[in-house]
Amino acid sequence: xxxxxxxxxxxxxxxxxxxxxxxxxxxxxxxxxxxxxxxxxxxxxxxxxxxxxxxxxxxxxxxxxxxxxxxxxxxxxxxxxxxxxxxxxxxxxxxxxxxxxxxxxxxxxxxxxxxxxxxxxxxxxxxxxxxxxxxxxxxxxxxxxxxxxxxxxxxxxxxxxxxxxxxxxxxxxxxxxxxxxxxxxxxxxxxxxxxxxxxxxxxxxxxxxxxxxxxxxxxxxxxxxxxxxxxxxxxxxxxxxxxxxxxxxxxxxxxxxxxxxxxxxxxxxxxxxxxxxxxxxxxxxxxxxxxxxxxxxxxxxxxxxxxxxxxxxxxxxxxxxxxxxxxxxxxxxxxxxxxxxxxxxxxxxxxxxxxxxxxxxxxxxxxxxxxxxxxxxxxxxxxxxxxxxxxxxxxxxxxxxxxxxxxxxxxxxxxxxxxxxxxxxxxxxxxxx
Amino acid sequence: xxxxxxxxxxxxxxxxxxxxxxxxxxxxxxxxxxxxxxxxxxxxxxxxxxxxxxxxxxxxxxxxxxxxxxxxxxxxxxxxxxxxxxxxxxxxxxxxxxxxxxxxxxxxxxxxxxxxxxxxxxxxxxxxxxxxxxxxxxxxxxxxxxxxxxxxxxxxxxxxxxxxxxxxxxxxxxxxxxxxxxxxxxxxxxxxxxxxxxxxxxxxxxxxxxxxxxxxxxxxxxxxxxxxxxxxxxxxxxxxxxxxxxxxxxxxxxxxxxxxxxxxxxxxxxxxxxxxxxxxxxxxxxxxxxxxxxxxxxxxxxxxxxxxxxxxxxxxxxxxxxxxxxxxxxxxxxxxxxxxxxxxxxxxxxxxxxxxxxxxxxxxxxxxxxxxxxxxxxxxxxxxxxxxxxxxxxxxxxxxxxxxxxxxxxxxxxxxxxxxxxxxxxxxxxxxx
Numbered sequence: 001x002x003x004x005x006x007x008x009x010x011x012x013x014x015x016x017x018x019x020x021x022x023x024x025x026x027x028x029x030x031x032x033x034x035x036x037x038x039x040x041x042x043x044x045x046x047x048x049x050x051x052x053x054x055x056x057x058x059x060x061x062x063x064x065x066x067x068x069x070x071x072x073x074x075x076x077x078x079x080x081x082x083x084x085x086x087x088x089x090x091x092x093x094x095x096x097x098x099x100x101x102x103x104x105x106x107x108x109x110x111x112x113x114x115x116x117x118x119x120x121x122x123x124x125x126x127x128x129x130x131x132x133x134x135x136x137x138x139x140x141x142x143x144x145x146x147x148x149x150x151x152x153x154x155x156x157x158x159x160x161x162x163x164x165x166x167x168x169x170x171x172x173x174x175x176x177x178x179x180x181x182x183x184x185x186x187x188x189x190x191x192x193x194x195x196x197x198x199x200x201x202x203x204x205x206x207x208x209x210x211x212x213x214x215x216x217x218x219x220x221x222x223x224x225x226x227x228x229x230x231x232x233x234x235x236x237x238x239x240x241x242x243x244x245x246x247x248x249x250x251x252x253x254x255x256x257x258x259x260x261x262x263x264x265x266x267x268x269x270x271x272x273x274x275x276x277x278x279x280x281x282x283x284x285x286x287x288x289x290x291x292x293x294x295x296x297x298x299x300x301x302x303x304x305x306x307x308x309x310x311x312x313x314x315x316x317x318x319x320x321x322x323x324x325x326x327x328x329x330x331x332x333x334x335x336x337x338x339x340x341x342x343x344x345x346x347x348x349x350x351x352x353x354x355x356x357x358x359x360x361x362x363x364x365x366x367x368x369x370x371x372x373x374x375x376x377x378x379x380x381x382x383x384x385x386x387x388x389x390x391x392x393x394x395x396x397x398x399x400x401x402x403x404x405x406x407x408x409x410x411x412x413x414x415x416x417x418x419x420x421x422x423x424x425x426x427x428x429x430x431x432x433x
Numbered sequence: 434x435x436x437x438x439x440x441x442x443x444x445x446x447x448x449x450x451x452x453x454x455x456x457x458x459x460x461x462x463x464x465x466x467x468x469x470x471x472x473x474x475x476x477x478x479x480x481x482x483x484x485x486x487x488x489x490x491x492x493x494x495x496x497x498x499x500x501x502x503x504x505x506x507x508x509x510x511x512x513x514x515x516x517x518x519x520x521x522x523x524x525x526x527x528x529x530x531x532x533x534x535x536x537x538x539x540x541x542x543x544x545x546x547x548x549x550x551x552x553x554x555x556x557x558x559x560x561x562x563x564x565x566x567x568x569x570x571x572x573x574x575x576x577x578x579x580x581x582x583x584x585x586x587x588x589x590x591x592x593x594x595x596x597x598x599x600x601x602x603x604x605x606x607x608x609x610x611x612x613x614x615x616x617x618x619x620x621x622x623x624x625x626x627x628x629x630x631x632x633x634x635x636x637x638x639x640x641x642x643x644x645x646x647x648x649x650x651x652x653x654x655x656x657x658x659x660x661x662x663x664x665x666x667x668x669x670x671x672x673x674x675x676x677x678x679x680x681x682x683x684x685x686x687x688x689x690x691x692x693x694x695x696x697x698x699x700x701x702x703x704x705x706x707x708x709x710x711x712x713x714x715x716x717x718x719x720x721x722x723x724x725x726x727x728x729x730x731x732x733x734x735x736x737x738x739x740x741x742x743x744x745x746x747x748x749x750x751x752x753x754x755x756x757x758x759x760x761x762x763x764x765x766x767x768x769x770x771x772x773x774x775x776x777x778x779x780x781x782x783x784x785x786x787x788x789x790x791x792x793x794x795x796x797x798x799x800x801x802x803x804x805x806x807x808x809x810x811x812x813x814x815x816x817x818x819x820x821x822x823x824x825x826x827x828x829x830x831x832x833x834x835x836x837x838x839x840x841x842x843x844x845x846x847x848x849x850x851x852x853x854x855x856x857x858x859x860x861x862x863x864x865x866x
């Protein structure tokens with residue numbers, strides 16, 4: 001299968017050496033891979049030619065932190081502080097989850113992500129078989145993890161049911177769908193695990209060459225209580241147990257200290273920044289600029305819909321673009337050209353997908369097209385600026401994952417939305433029966 | 434002309450007494466006015482029946498602060514502090530404005546607003562004849578004002594060219610388009626005017642029964658320099674000159690003191706809150722909750738596109754919903770149900786349009802329909818929550834102003850976008866020639 005995109009604009013980082021920055025380009029996708037990026041469309045026979053109409057072709061969005069099935073709880077339990085939101089609303093609702101319910105929650109999430117130009121997500125949750133099936137059906141990518149929680153130091157980690165589930169998931173799904181599916185290990189957080197379990201899971205991940213997903217210093221309370229309990233911050237705690245020697249993505253990192261930033265940098269930890277969720281739950285604002293200055297790989301994550309309530313990496317990018325400026329009262333704190341990488345390449349790296357997240361020969365063809373002819377994007381003096389400040393989700397004209405078009409001109413190719421809408425509403429209607 | 438909307442959902446404040454909160458309703462629009470809101474569609478002959486398909490019918494958005502023609506400068510001059518942005522980029526660009534350029538800037542702005550569900554805007558700018566013509570053509574509403582700037586205390590205000598222009602605009606356009614167009618007076622800001630001019634313009638506005646538009650305490654520097662110059666804050670300064678005795682909309686109010694809030698409340702000043710612009714320019718964050726607690730009429734404004742860079746009141750609403758929670762680390766600081774009024778009714782009041790901004794019999798038919806069947810709005814446990822946290826601009830299915838449908842299912846009825854796109858690009862391409 002060979003697809004030619006012609007007459008497209010590219011972000012500066014994708015433009016081949018020597019080419020005009022504001023020129024029009026062609027991109028060829030052969031099967032799941034980008035095989036040409038240049039000014040002249042190569043003469044060849046194509047299965048399909050897409051006229052880009054001077055729109056922007058860019059890497060698709062990567063969502064570095066999500067709990068996809070929580071889409072069932074969109075708008076359920078609002079305007080509450082994190083602990084009350086969890087204890088009073090979310091945890092009781094989660095008691096009622098099962099395979100079918102998680103499957104529909106994940107399917108809803110995936111449909112929303114595809115239309116928003118997101119092709120891959122890091123996921124931490126339960127019943128991840130159901131999410132795995134939803135990912136495989138829909139044609140997108142995910143690093144799934146069964147979030148491990150351990151409170152009893154007397155239970156041997158190797159006998160822990162959640163660890164067993166993680167291992168089974170790994171054995172069953174890792175690499176499925178031509179590598180679209182990966183399975184990571186996950187320790188839910190410092191406050192929800194005992195030392196022995198952290199150490200054991202980290203060793204297992206290291207042995208198998210798996211990645212790790214964590215929540216880290218999301219709230220001040222979590223951060224301070226860790227210091228009370230262990231005498232060190234969550235970052236230092238995990239580092240001390242060897243957890244951060246595994247390639248890790250740490251979500252939130254709102255309350256990290258300067259010393260924590262040093263630890264994250266030294267250990268090569270990727271950080272998932274979720275500004276919408278952090279504001280909405282009243283958790284605070286992550287020190288983004290400090291992390292970028294330290295050279296940390298910062299990616300963007302939506303978190304679960306229950307605390308967002310949308311799955312739009314573009315929305316996270318746009319909030320990221322203005323929030324730090326306002327907070328520091330410095331419009332130069334974060335500049336537009338710093339942002340596309342956070343939403344694309346850095347997210348791919350936070351999922352251990354080195355061959356994704358760029359418009360470059362040899363890269364997997366995870367692409368989106370952004371409508372620069374839309375009224376809300378005229379004029380366009382600079383592409384990164386348009387993306388950071390003007391574009392909206394309605395401007396995503398096309399979403400491609402591994403060379404397969406999943407969304408084009410308002411239509412899905414892999415999802416029957418009528419059916420999904422009906423079935424998902426049935427699940428939700430009877431949820432609390 | 435009689436239009437029946439049936440099978441629509443309504444926000445709690447629109448639901449007739451005694452009716453089921455989560456029921457389906459009918460709304461009848463006769464010419465430019467809402468003539469029925471209830472559970473049963475009245476038997477009658479309709480020119481058109483719109484099946485709402487269980488979507489949300491709500492008041493259209495009102496944009497309480499804008500400089501519409503600045504849409505020409507979308508993305509021109511980014512990531513700079515307010516004074517440098519003004520002095521180095523915007524003021525030189527504005528030197529090159531003329532009737533035709535402002536006309537196209539305003540037409541672009543209006544097209545974007547209509548698709549985003551905005552039917553009315555407060556405007557402060559120059560060449561307002563051009564904006565007036567654009568408003569009349571497109572079928573929306575605006576309170577236009579020629580922003581007055583006066584630096585020379587020796588020029589008699591009555592001989593000031595900008596005041597003369599304001600008066601001419603008022604005489605020519607106030608009430609045009611069946612009242613869709615209004616002309617307000619405007620003093621640009623404290624730092625850009627002399628006392629005599631402020632006093633004189635206020636007296637003129639009071640005599641003619643006009644409203645006033647101001648910038649107020651947008652930046653800390655502006656606020657502190659006023660105190661240095663006059664010994665009082667901008668709010669106290671304007672109050673002392675009688676300006677706030679005129680019905681006034683004050684934009685930004687980021688740096689107002691508690692005493693200023695008392696002044697604004699006493700004088701019945703409407704405040705236009707522009708969180709996107711305030712963050713993006715690094716100006717700061719307005720003390721919203723204090724103002725709401727004081728009972729001030731707070732509305733939402735996009736500001737000009739040059740500092741936003743979009744014209745979406747929904748985006749302002751959604752940022753408003755989460756920003757104060759994060760800032761105060763209190764998710765209960767602002768609750769979803771507080772927000773629809775800010776984007777609708779309060780905006781209408783900030784434009785002196787008492788008969789607008791509600792779904793109620795006798796009100797002008799300024800309505801939008803929000804797609805609750807969109808994947809990103811499923812599930813919907815509560816309408817205000819869906820609006821505040823989940824909906825996006827792609828969910829605006831229909832925009833109606835004064836009973837006329839201006840946007841429906843992705844199509845404009847009053848704007849030829851092909852032509853607008855072409856002509857606007859011509860204007861922009863040759864702007865700096």
